[in-house]
Amino acid sequence: MRKIGLIAFDITRRCTLNCLHCYNHSGENNDWKELSDEKLDRILRDLASVEPDSFCICGGEPLLRKERAFSFVEEGKQKYPSMDINMVTNGEIVTREVAERMVTSNLSSIQFSMDGASSKTHDWLRNKQGVFQKVIQAIKYVDEERERYNSDLLISIAFCPTKENIHEIDEAITLCEELHVELFRVQPLMLIGRAEENLNEKLLNRKEYSELSRKLHKRKIDHAISSRVMVDWIDPLDHIMVDGSKEISFIQVNASGDLLLSPYIPIAVGNLKNHSIHEYLERDYFEMWDHKLFQLMKDSIKLAEQMNLLQLRNELPSVGKGVIAFDALEDDCIAKMDAFYEKLIRE
């Protein structure tokens, strides 16, 4: 069986925010019926038993299910000490007690979102007043708690550049240095989910991207010299651009238990509510990347800022609003995918 590098599991689609750029429409319908605690625990344990290098607890806002999340971290780190367990959060509901639990549960890293160096820019993208101050406070709590427990929990930041905040990136990196953040990750804005409706005009142009790239390069050199915060550029499409069936060792599961080849393609190849991930791995479901349906998806996604899946929208749901469901364990799965592909290209 292949070695799995990363598992990312959205343990909820509920969120305390309704950000303008949310790629999976989280926070829109918080009454949505999610996986029961029992099912969630079972899927978390099942996924961890694959022993990936790294396990990311994502959402939505995962802290809305914090009891389940922290129990999993405690158990997972005891059982598989070499597995990194990470969590992403918008920071809004991080109290001192929550920060302490992050440290004492042995979480490996916590990623906060910070999209500017001021309330004006951050709260604009996050679509709510007061969130910037809360995330700053949350980072301070975690830093203080890790100091108190002498913990090596890593704090990272995810920054999404737009025309509104790009002028503040240097200031935001400096602020992170002051807050003892170790890693500052920049991920391009993708025109999917709510960004597709809200942010068309806010994408950086080619010139702005190349200036950004120069700045990040300089920051990387600064880091090598002075050990300041490490700055990194994330290409969210890496897993799509490589030869999926041979190279990919990335498992993505959404908040309904759907098994996806990519978080950005709303086509499921299985579901973990009734089957174990091991059954899918034995079937080597990654080979589905070679199917013409996924090749078509791959050809439609070339750049983060040009998600041309939109052209196929009549038949595909928006990411986070549902999936076209196939199941690699069913004998007629490939025939069903063939038929769906024919329907798509006839459009």
Ligand code: SF4
């Ligand atoms: S981007 Fe993150 S914080 Fe914002 S609505 Fe989506 S899941 Fe919530």
